[in-house]
Amino acid sequence: xxxxxxxxxxxxxxxxxxxxxxxxxxxxxxxxxxxxxxxxxxxxxxxxxxxxxxxxxxxxxxxxxxxxxxxxxxxxxxxxxxxxxxxxxxxxxxxxxxxxxxxxxxxxxxxxxxxxxxxxxxxxxxxxxxxxxxxxxxxxxxxxxxxxxxxxxxxxxxxxxxxxxx
Numbered sequence: 799x800x801x802x803x804x805x806x807x808x809x810x811x812x813x814x815x816x817x818x819x820x821x822x823x824x825x826x827x828x829x830x831x832x833x834x835x836x837x838x839x840x841x842x843x844x845x846x847x848x849x850x851x852x853x854x855x856x857x858x859x860x861x862x863x864x865x866x867x868x869x870x871x872x873x874x875x876x877x878x879x880x881x882x883x884x885x886x887x888x889x890x891x892x893x894x895x896x897x898x899x900x901x902x903x904x905x906x907x908x909x910x911x912x913x914x915x916x917x918x919x920x921x922x923x924x925x926x927x928x929x930x931x932x933x934x935x936x937x938x939x940x941x942x943x944x945x946x947x948x949x950x951x952x953x954x955x956x957x958x959x960x961x962x963x964x
Contacts, residue, residue: 813904813905813906814849814904814905814906815849815850815882815905815906815908816842816847816848816849816850816905816906816907816908817839817840817841817848817849817850817880817907817908817909817910818841818842818848818907818908818909819841819908819909819910820834820837820839820840820841820909820910820912821909821910821911821912822834822912822914823911823912823913823914824913824914824915824916825914825916826916827869827871827916827919828865828866828869832865833862833865833912833914836858836861836862836864836865837858837861837862838854838857838858839851839854839855839858839910850880850908850910855878855910859876859878859912862874862876862912862914863875863876866914866916867951868949868951869919869949870919870920870921870948870949870950870951871916871917871918871919871920871949872917872920872950873917873918874914874915874916874917875914875915875917876912876913876914876915877912877913877915878910878911878912878913879910879911879913880908880909880910880911881908881909881911882906882907882908883906883907883908919949920949920950921947921948921949921950922944922945922946922947922948922949922950923946923947924946925939925944925945925946927939930962933962938962941961942954942958942961942962943957943958944958
């Protein structure tokens with residue numbers, strides 16, 4: 799016979815971590831605004847609570863590196879560091895008595911610092927087109943995306959090759 803047994807699950811929430819400030823250091827070629835647009839990690843505001851999520855920060859770093867890559871910076875490094883202030887216990891009403899009680903759960907506030915090492919920018923120095931006889935090199939230069947003196951983007955080589963061979 800099946801016997802029913804009560805199950806009790808205890809959840810201890812722990813400390814809330816809030817990112818109060820984001821500082822971006824070491825960026826020279828891209829604006830802070832361009833970099834921040836790549837990030838989901840944010841400070842508290844109207845639509846954000848500023849909660850720190852390590853997985854989101856890892857994705858932010860990948861997005862920033864990709865942004866630099868699209869601008870020809872093939873070796874950009876992004877390091878993150880968080881400086882935490884001390885935790886302060888929260889006060890909230892005790893469910894049984896209704897009086898304010900100190901909770902073991904506190905909130906710590908932190909400053910996220912992103913250190914960017916841009917590395918050198920790779921530009922297209924010389925673009926030569928050969929092996930195509932149906933279209934003149936001058937016309938090809940007008941339709942392909944890769945340009946001299948522009949940032950090198952490897953994916954454009956594939957895109958241009960596909961365009962030419964259509």
